[in-house]
Structures are given as structure tokens and as C-alpha cells.
Amino acid sequence: MTEPAAGGPAPVRILVCDDHVVVRAGLLALLDSAPGIEVVGEAGTGEEALALAARLAPDVVLMDLQLGAGIDGVETTRRLTTGTATTGTATTGGAGRAPHVLVLTTYDTDADITRAIEAGATGYLLKAERPEELFAAIHAAAQGRTALSGPVAGRVMANLRKPRPALTDRERDILAQLATGLGNREIARALFISEATVKTHLRRIYDKLGVDTRAGAVAVAKEQRLLP
Structure with missing residues (x-):
């Protein structure tokens, strides 16, 4: 020094x-x-x-x-x-x-x-x-x-500069639940919707975020500050 x-x-x-x-x-x-x-x-x-x-x-x-x-x-x-x-x-x-x-x-x-x-x-x-x-x-x-x-x-x-994916309010709710580690059945119960509806929303979330796994969706959501 x-x-x-x-x-x-x-x-x-x-x-x-x-x-x-x-x-x-x-x-x-x-x-x-x-x-x-x-x-x-x-x-x-x-x-x-x-x-x-x-x-x-x-x-x-x-x-x-x-x-x-x-x-x-x-x-x-x-x-x-x-x-x-x-x-x-x-x-x-x-x-x-x-x-x-x-x-x-x-x-x-x-x-x-x-x-x-x-x-x-x-x-x-x-x-x-x-x-x-x-x-x-x-x-x-x-x-x-x-x-x-x-x-x-x-x-x-x-x-x-990258535009954030346009998630619906329901998709954001499901993504937030996903980030806590809940499974599809638990998410359905928490949001008072059917498990089939959860799966449908998850497919749309995966498409919008360009991922194919739950972990990938959470990682991208954190990276792009899409979670509450």
C-alpha cells in the first residue's frame, strides 16, 4: 500500500x-x-x-x-x-x-x-x-x-429496457404462491379455485416467462421483480 x-x-x-x-x-x-x-x-x-x-x-x-x-x-x-x-x-x-x-x-x-x-x-x-x-x-x-x-x-x-411479461392479476397471485413452495393443490385451496385452473394458469405463466419448470418461473419472476 x-x-x-x-x-x-x-x-x-x-x-x-x-x-x-x-x-x-x-x-x-x-x-x-x-x-x-x-x-x-x-x-x-x-x-x-x-x-x-x-x-x-x-x-x-x-x-x-x-x-x-x-x-x-x-x-x-x-x-x-x-x-x-x-x-x-x-x-x-x-x-x-x-x-x-x-x-x-x-x-x-x-x-x-x-x-x-x-x-x-x-x-x-x-x-x-x-x-x-x-x-x-x-x-x-x-x-x-x-x-x-x-x-x-x-x-x-x-x-x-426489457419489457416485463404482461401477467394477469390471477397469474401474479399464483406465481406468488408458487414462490412460497406450495404445490398445485395447496395453491388451489389458498386461492379458492380448482386444481385444473391452477394448471391452466401455470402453463400460461410458463409461456409468458419462457420457462418450463416451477423453479424456472420463480427464478425469472425474482429476476424481473414480478413478485410482491
Whole structure:
């Protein structure tokens, strides 16, 4: 890490969370050479990241999405940005605020991007980015500014421009019930309709969403924010 000039701004305090030891070591070595950045800790699990954030008060948490056993990067992000760990312990960083989370991952699916942003991530970068882009994104995240990889920004804009499927009120009701894990019989009872009617509506929902499974319908509905 390059030391800040006398009287200059304090370095951005970083906590790195990645379950791959080799990747984490590479990030630490890379960030050590970055101007205005100070790595204050490293974590291999979401639970460890929450505990360290509560103790070290980083400005930014560099977060992978897939963390092996335990909670994933999205759930860890949600808990960090809301300022509480599982036990209710505060995870606030400097100036009494929750740390900003900058996702750094190899996954760029629409579902992953949407889940991370909805969980409160300030930025979303791919691991293929150049070091200079990563450094700039860290500084941007520390200031609360959005930082997105080019491909990610393109997907976000494309999804915003994409018209949402025109579902009827009844189809939305059934989709909401479907998302809770209910079967056709339970949905029929909950909505006071016949099971055959539920099946008819499901076929129409599948056609409109371009899927052929219940899980696929729920995934697309969450991705396109069609659920209540």
C-alpha cells in the first residue's frame, strides 16, 4: 500500500472475503501495491466476514459470491449493509455506518447481479477486470458511488429496457404462491379455485416467462421483480 501524503485523505480500509486461499492471497498482494488502499483483514467465509467487519470497521468489503459452506456472498452482503450480523452485533464501519460492499466475482448472470444489488451491494465487478479498474472501483465504493464492470452495466441496462411479461392479476397471485413452495393443490385451496385452473394458469405463466419448470418461473419472476 502506498502511504498517503501528509495531510492527505486516509486510505480506504478494505476487508477481503473470498473462500479460495490462492485467490485471496493474490488479491492481498495486488492491493498491497494500490495507492490509498489498506487491507485490514481477510475472511474465507461469510460468517468470518461478519465477525471481522464488526471488529475491524472496514470502509469497503470486497466480496465474492460463492463462499462454499455457510452463508453465501449475497446473504453476507445483506447482513453487512443492514449493519447487523446474525447475533445482532453491529457491523458498522467508520463514522458509525455500515461498510460498503463491492462484489468481485466470476459470475455475471442476471440473477446473480440482481440478487447482489438488491442485497445492498454498492458495486459489482468481474475478476477479469484490470487492477486499475479494481482500484478505481474500491475508491468509488468507499464514497458510496456505484461501480460496475462494463459487461455488468450492459446487462443491467438491457434488463431495465426489457419489457416485463404482461401477467394477469390471477397469474401474479399464483406465481406468488408458487414462490412460497406450495404445490398445485395447496395453491388451489389458498386461492379458492380448482386444481385444473391452477394448471391452466401455470402453463400460461410458463409461456409468458419462457420457462418450463416451477423453479424456472420463480427464478425469472425474482429476476424481473414480478413478485410482491
